[in-house]
Each structure stands twice: as C-alpha cells, then as structure tokens.
Amino acid sequence: MITIIILALAVMLVFAVAGIYNGLVRARNAVKNAWSQIDVQLKRRHDLIPNLVETVKGYAVHEKETLEKVISARNFAMNASGPAEAGRAESALQSALKSLFAVSEAYPDLKANQNFLALQEELTSTENKVAFARQAYNDGVMQYNNRTEVVPSNIIAALFQFKPSEFFEIDNPEEKEVSKVRF
Amino acid sequence: MWEVIALNRRKSVFLMFLMAVLLCAVGAAFGDYFTGFYLHGVLLACTLWLILSAGAYFQGRNIFLKISGARKITREDHPRLFNIVEEMKIASALPAMPGIYIIDDPAPNAFAAGRSPETAAVAVTTGLLNTLNRNELQGVIAHEIGHVVNRDTLFMSMVGVMVGTVVILAEIARRTLFFGNNRSQTRTSAGKGQAQIIILAAGLALMIISPLLARIIYLAASRKREYLADASAAVYTRFPEGLAAALEKISGSSLKMQKVNAVTAPMFIVNPIKKKSKKKKRDSIFSTHPSSDNRIRILRSMAGGTGYMSYDESFRRVTGHNRPFLPASALQDAAVKPEARDPKKEPAHKTMKPGIDTIILAGTILAQSFPEPNSPASKARETCDALWKSRGYHFITCTCGAVLKIPPELQQSNIPCLRCRRIHPSVNPHN
Numbered sequence: 001m002i003t004i005i006i007l008a009l010a011v012m013l014v015f016a017v018a019g020i021y022n023g024l025v026r027a028r029n030a031v032k033n034a035w036s037q038i039d040v041q042l043k044r045r046h047d048l049i050p051n052l053v054e055t056v057k058g059y060a061v062h063e064k065e066t067l068e069k070v071i072s073a074r075n076f077a078m079n080a081s082g083p084a085e086a087g088r089a090e091s092a093l094q095s096a097l098k099s100l101f102a103v104s105e106a107y108p109d110l111k112a113n114q115n116f117l118a119l120q121e122e123l124t125s126t127e128n129k130v131a132f133a134r135q136a137y138n139d140g141v142m143q144y145n146n147r148t149e150v151v152p153s154n155i156i157a158a159l160f161q162f163k164p165s166e167f168f169e170i171d172n173p174e175e176k177e178v179s180k181v182r183f
Numbered sequence: 184m185w186e187v188i189a190l191n192r193r194k195s196v197f198l199m200f201l202m203a204v205l206l207c208a209v210g211a212a213f214g215d216y217f218t219g220f221y222l223h224g225v226l227l228a229c230t231l232w233l234i235l236s237a238g239a240y241f242q243g244r245n246i247f248l249k250i251s252g253a254r255k256i257t258r259e260d261h262p263r264l265f266n267i268v269e270e271m272k273i274a275s276a277l278p279a280m281p282g283i284y285i286i287d288d289p290a291p292n293a294f295a296a297g298r299s300p301e302t303a304a305v306a307v308t309t310g311l312l313n314t315l316n317r318n319e320l321q322g323v324i325a326h327e328i329g330h331v332v333n334r335d336t337l338f339m340s341m342v343g344v345m346v347g348t349v350v351i352l353a354e355i356a357r358r359t360l361f362f363g364n365n366r367s368q369t370r371t372s373a374g375k376g377q378a379q380i381i382i383l384a385a386g387l388a389l390m391i392i393s394p395l396l397a398r399i400i401y402l403a404a405s406r407k408r409e410y411l412a413d414a415s416a417a418v419y420t421r422f423p424e425g426l427a428a429a430l431e432k433i434s435g436s437s438l439k440m441q442k443v444n445a446v447t448a449p450m451f452i453v454n455p456i457k458k459k460s461k462k463k464k465r466d467s468i469f470s471t472h473p474s475s476d477n478r479i480r481i482l483r484s485m486a487g488g489t490g491y492m493s494y495d496e497s498f499r500r501v502t503g504h505n506r507p508f509l510p511a512s513a514l515q516d517a518a519v520k521p522e523a524r525d526p527k528k529e530p531a532h533k534t535m536k537p538g539i540d541t542i543i544l545a546g547t548i549l550a551q552s553f554p555e556p557n558s559p560a561s562k563a564r565e566t567c568d569a570l571w572k573s574r575g576y577h578f579i580t581c582t583c584g585a586v587l588k589i590p591p592e593l594q595q596s597n598i599p600c601l602r603c604r605r606i607h608p609s610v611n612p613h614n
Contacts, residue, residue: 030276037273118262125266132274135421140276 020156027144031165034137038168041129042077042090048126049074049097052119056100059110066103070096097123134168141165184333184491186510187411191334195341199236202345206232209388235345243340244296244304247450251294252442253284253306261285264312264320268305271324274419275332281305290438291315294450295327295336303331308440314432322416322426323433326452329415335408339450350393406473407508413478414494414509421489427482434475477501480604579607 053067073096077089101120104110111117145164148157156162210228238246258265261283268283281295281303291311297303305327307320315323330336417423433453440455448456449471485497491513498508507514572578575591581600587607589598597606 034276041273121263121266125263125270128266128270129273132270136274136276139418 017156020153021160024144024147024153024157024160024162027140027147028162028165031137031140031144034133034140038130038133038137041126041133045093045123045126045130046074046078048119048122049093052100052123055113055115055119056104056110059107059113059116063100063103066096066100070100094127138167141167184411184415184510184513186512187333187408191338195338198338198341198345199232202235203229203232205392206235209392235348236341238348239341239344240298243298243344244302244336246344247294247296247340247447248284248304248306250442250447251286251306252288253286256283256285261312263317264307267317267321268324271321271328271419274325275328275415277303277328277332279303281328281331285309285312286442288440288442289313290440290455291433291436292440292451292453292455293323293327294447294452295330296340296450297331298337298340299334300331303328303336305331310436310438311433314436315429318420318422318425319429319432321420322422322429323452325416325419326412326426328419329412330408332415333408333411335412336450343447343450349389354393406471409473410478410481410498411509413482414491414513417482417485417489417494418491423482423485423489423494427479430475430479430482434479476604483604581605581607 049070053070056063057067070093073089073093077086077093080086080089104116147153148162148164206228207225210224210226210231256264265283268281272280277300279301281297282305284304284306286292286306286308288308289310291308291314293305293307293311295303295305305324307323311320311323413426416426420426430453440451443451443455448454453475454472481494481497481501484501485493487493487496491509495507495509495514499505568578571588577589577591579587579589579598581587587598587600597608599606
C-alpha cells in the first residue's frame with residue numbers, strides 16, 4: 001500500500017520536473033528566436049535604404065555628401081563582423097538617416113512626393129520595428145532569467161545547466177542621447 | 184500571464200459543458216413529452232450541441248467578423264495600419280501576423296477575435312483610423328493583441344456564438360409564434376398539428392431560457408479582462424499615454440456604431456452601445472466594460488515604469504482596491520522603464536511631445552508641462568501666465584503635475600483634470 005503511494009508521488013515528481021524543464025527550454029528558445037528577429041528587422045532597414053536614396057537623389061542634387069554618407073554607412077553595416085562592430089555600424093547608419101530626413105525638410109517638392117512619404121513611413125516603421133524587436137528580446141530574456149532564478153525552477157535550471165541570458169543594451173553613448181531640436 | 188490564459192481556457196470548457204447540460208435538459212423534456220422516450224430528445228440535443236461547439240470554436244472568429252461587416256485588407260490598402268499591427272506583433276511576440284480588417288463606420292472603435300494567437304484577427308473602424316494619430320492607434324492595437332494573447336477572444340467568441348445562437352433562435356421562435364400561426368390553423372391533419380405543437384413548445388422553451396443566457400453574456404464579459412488588456416498594452420508599447428489618449432477620443436465621440444448588438448458589444452474596446460450615463464468612477468457589475476474614466480486615469484498615473492507592477496500599483500491607487508489585482512506571474516516582472524519616446528518615431532506634424540498636454544477645451548482651459556528655467560519656452564510661459572492672471576483666471580495645480588487655468592466665467596462646479604481626470608472643485612465665486 002505504502003509502496004503504491006510512494007510510487008505515485010515519485011511519478012508526480014517526475015512529471016513536475018519534466019514540466020519545469022520544458023518551460024525552461026521553451027523560454028530559452030523564445031530568447032533565441034527574439035534575437036534573430038532583431039536581425040530580420042535590421043536587414044529590412046538595409047534593403048530599404050537604396051530606394052530612399054534614389055528617391056531623394058532626383059530632387060536634392062546638392063545633397064550629394066549626405067547621400068553618400070548614408071550609402072557608405074549602410075554598406076559598412078552590412079559588412080560588419082561581430083556584434084560590437086555591428087552595433088556601432090547600426091548607430092552610425094541611424095544618425096546618417098536622421099540627417100538625411102532633416103535635409104529633406106528643406107526641399108518642399110521632395111516632402112510632397114508620394115514615394116518619399118511612403119518611404120518615410122516605411123523607414124519610421126522599420127526603426128520602430130527594430131526598437132520593438134529589441135524590446136521583445138529583452139522581455140524574453142527577463143522571463144527566461146526569472147525562470148532560472150525563481151525558487152522552484154532554479155534548482156532544475158542549475159541541474160541542467162541553464163544559464164541566464166544577457167540583456168540587449170546600448171553601448172554607444174550617442175544613441176542614448178535624445179536628440180534636441182533647436183529653432 | 185499564464186494564470187489568465189489557463190483560466191480563460193477552463194472557462195471555455197465549462198461553458199461548453201454548461202450548454203450541453205442545458206440543451207440536453209431541454210431535449211430530454213421534449214423527447215419525453217412528444218415521443219415518450221427522452222433519449223430521442225437528448226440525441227437531438229447532443230447533435231445540436233456538437234454543431235454549436237464546433238462552429239463556435241472553429242468559426243467563431245469569422246462569424247464575428249461577418250456580423251460586424253468587416254472586410255479584410257492587404258498591406259497595399261493601408262500601409263500605416265499594417266505597419267502598426269506588425270510592430271505590435273513583434274513587441275508581443277505573436278507567432279503570426281493577425282488578419283487585419285476594416286469596418287466602414289464613422290464611429291471610432293475596434294475589436295479582436297480569434298481562438299489562438301495563430302488565428303488572430305484585429306478589426307478597426309474607418310472612424311478610428313480618421314480620429315487617432317499613430318501612437319494612439321498603436322495603443323488600441325496593442326490592447327486588442329493583449330486580448331488575443333490572454334485568450335479573452337477565445338472565450339468571448341465561444342460565449343458570443345453559443346449564447347448568441349440560442350438568443351437568435353428564440354427571436355425567430357417568438358416571431359413565428361406571434362405572426363406565423365394564422366396560416367396553419369385551417370389544416371386538420373394530425374401530423375401537421377403535431378409539428379405545430381413541437382415548434383410551439385420549442386419556441387417557448389427558447390424564449391424562457393434566452394434572457395437567462397443573455398445575462399450570462401454580460402456576466403462573462405469581465406471588467407477585469409479589459410484592465411488586463413490595458414496593462415498588456417502599456418507593456419507592449421511602453422507608452423501608456425497613447426492608449427489613454429485613444430480611450431479619451433473614443434469614449435468622447437458621440438457617434439453611434441451601426442452594425443452592433445448586445446452579443447458583439449462586449450468584444451469592442453469601448454462599449455459601442457452608449458447609455459446616457461454621466462461619468463462614473465465605480466464599475467457596476469451590469470456593465471460589460473469598466474468606466475473609460477477609470478481606465479484613462481489608471482494609465483495616466485502609472486509612475487515608475489510601464490510594467491505590470493506599475494499598472495497594478497496605479498490600479499490600486501485609483502480604484503482603492505487593496506489586494507493585488509494582476510496575476511502573480513505578471514507581478515514577478517521587474518518594473519519596466521518607459522523608453523524615452525523618440526519624437527522621430529512619428530512624422531513631425533503629428534507628434535505630441537512627451538510630457539506636454541496642450542489641450543485646449545473650447546479655448547477656455549489650458550494645461551501645461553514644465554520647461555527648463557530660463558529657456559525661451561519658460562519665459563514665454565511666464566508671460567502668458569501673467570496675462571491669464573490679469574484676466575482673472577484661477578490656477579489649480581493637480582497632484583499629477585498639470586496646472587489648470589480656469590476662466591472666471593466657467594460655471595462648472597467640478598472640473599476634471601485634463602491629464603489624470605481627478606475632480607477639482609471650482610473656485611469661482613458664482614457657484
């Protein structure tokens with residue numbers, strides 16, 4: 001009789017451990033997925049830029065340097081190796097794009113152009129998507145880290161070598177500065 | 184928030200069970216009365232129940248979209264809306280893009296449907312697209328996606344279809360009984376008479392239970408779930424002011440939706456069936472949605488981050504409840520800091536600069552933010568303040584930080600703060 005009870009308890013324990021382990025695996029995979037989503041959005045940004053440059057070129061022939069800066073920043077970002085270099089390249093690209101949009105304010109024909117407006121919306125949305133992808137990654141990391149540290153599951157996590165992940169943080173101090181608009 | 188998800192799943196299962204019991208009871212009574220074997224009635228009832236449950240589970244989403252007159256759109260039709268939904272899909276980690284639908288209606292409103300995150304759908308009215316700016320639209324979409332993630336849409340679709348079907352059948356029965364009898368009274372054959380009585384009894388039974396079932400819809404629509412979706416929206420967008428401003432615009436609109444009824448009403452973000460109620464602070468159990476005022480206030484007085492914990496704390500502060508409101512798994516999250524809202528995330532002419540509420544109510548009341556001292560903005564502000572004071576305006580400083588300037592002619596005795604909706608007694612001597 002007692003052996004049956006002990007057996008039942010042992011089976012329940014095994015199921016509980018399996019459940020916690022599976023939860024940890026799912027959370028870790030969610031983190032990996034979220035990380036690759038960031039790359040998807042960054043690549044989207046790279047692909048949109050040649051379109052933008054072509055549209056602007058037609059109207060703003062005097063702004064060659066700004067356009068060239070954008071192109072070279074984009075190429076640098078596409079060929080960057082390693083996360084640190086890629087991070088810096090992406091921030092450089094972001095600032096180049098900002099200056100391009102600021103420049104376009106001076107050309108009313110360009111501003112009214114439908115293509116340009118559509119591209120502006122696309123690029124704004126892409127910037128948002130990169131930001132949200134990073135946010136979703138951080139949220140995923142937080143949920144996974146919670147599981148590795150909270151009391152019932154941290155035992156299982158330690159047993160099966162689940163290590164906490166790192167948050168995505170901005171290394172570039174320029175990006176942290178919210179740009180001030182002067183009149 | 185797995186507790187919420189699990190709870191919604193359990194409720195859906197319980198609903199199916201409840202419907203089975205109800206239908207079988209009615210079926211048994213019928214079978215016993217007409218054929219002497221209640222089993223026939225029960226079998227018929229079981230068939231009906233299977234059809235109903237399968238229909239509600241698999242097609243609930245499409246049924247709701249059809250009833251509301253929603254049409255599907257592609258990326259080319261509305262790139263901005265598509266982008267907004269895609270951004271929220273990324274932020275909420277949805278596995279697939281929800282279907283996006285538009286309802287041609289000047290009243291602003293939105294709802295979500297779908298039994299799982301993979302089969303989600305979001306519908307907005309053309310009125311909503313015309314009224315809201317990008318940030319506010321994003322807040323509304325985030326709220327709806329929150330409903331999908333929490334499986335509210337699963338439960339509400341099932342409630343709507345299962346209960347709604349019975350209510351509709353009761354309506355049909357009522358009409359047939361009161362208007363359709365005259366034709367068959369001349370027939371004398373026993374078979375026809377038998378069929379007549381069956382239909383009569385069925386109609387009566389449905390008419391009796393349908394008000395009860397309609398009550399179930401109202402009880403099933405939970406105010407708590409709306410708050411939870413608001414909290415999810417704040418977490419996904421990291422910008423609660425977006426949703427707060429949107430709710431303000433939607434609830435302030437006096438337009439009425441065309442294709443809406445009591446069954447679909449609970450699914451919308453703000454109750455589309457408007458009652459002539461004054462702004463209430465307490466949520467009654469007879470309403471499908473919490474008061475918009477409360478929701479706006481809670482969103483606007485979130486301090487110390489935009490995570491679930493700050494929403495919970497704000498909720499307790501505004502409504503006065505003491506116990507933690509959100510489920511434990513959500514409260515485990517650390518407080519999430521709001522992102523410095525990049526003004527360039529939105530085209531310049533549509534930006535509402537963060538921290539500044541320049542709402543002008545018919546040119547009478549203004550609220551302000553606090554610019555840096557000695558800047559040109561603050562000098563301009565001081566000049567304007569002196570001007571208002573010289574004209575007899577009274578200044579009321581609300582605890583949320585907004586300063587209300589009340590014109591001397593305003594007769595209103597209770598003035599809500601424009602930012603956080605706290606009521607301030609008027610200081611004008613006429614009252």
